[in-house]
Amino acid sequence: MSDSLANVSPHHLANRFQSLIWSCLDAEFFKSAVFFAERYHVLDQRNHDARHLYALSLLKCGQVHAAMSLVKQLPGSRCPGCSTVKAQCCTALG
Numbered sequence: 001m002s003d004s005l006a007n008v009s010p011h012h013l014a015n016r017f018q019s020l021i022w023s024c025l026d027a028e029f030f031k032s033a034v035f036f037a038e039r040y041h042v043l044d045q046r047n048h049d050a051r052h053l054y055a056l057s058l059l060k061c062g063q064v065h066a067a068m069s070l071v072k073q074l075p076g077s078r079c080p081g082c083s084t085v086k087a088q089c090c091t092a093l094g
Contacts, residue, residue, distance in 0.1 A: 010043070010044070013043065014040070014043070014044075014047070014049070014050070017036055017037075017039065017040035017043075017050075017053075018040070018049065018053065020036045021033050021036045021037050021040065021053045021057060022053075024036060024057075025056070025057065025060060028060075030057065030060045030061040030062075031061060033053075033057040033060065033061070034054075034057045034058060034061045034063070036057075037050070037053045037054040037056075037057040037058075038054060040053060040054065041053075041054040048079065051070055051071075051082075052071075052079065052081055052082050052085070054070060055067045055070040055071045055082065055085050056081070056085055058070065059085055059088055059089060059092075064089050064092045064093055065093075067085060067089050068086065068089040068090075068093070071083075071085050071086045071089065072086065
């Protein structure tokens with residue numbers, strides 16, 4: 001079985017994680033979304049999509065400080081989605 005996992009491309013794995021996370025968020029399974037997003041983010045911590053989905057999942061799960069720390073440390077330009085997550089964190093934190 002480990003041989004079959006070695007043949008899985010990183011691109012395919014990233015697509016699967018994105019699909020799982022969005023499905024969990026849509027179904028309001030926020031803890032499951034955090035679970036998958038955390039694993040996705042660990043695979044490639046430089047991947048902007050992974051960081052964005054992890055922050056969004058944390059925010060939806062009520063872990064506002066953790067979500068804020070992820071979007072706060074983004075270098076340079078931010079995507080509109082990350083700016084929205086940051087604004088929602090700021091609103092939740094008062």
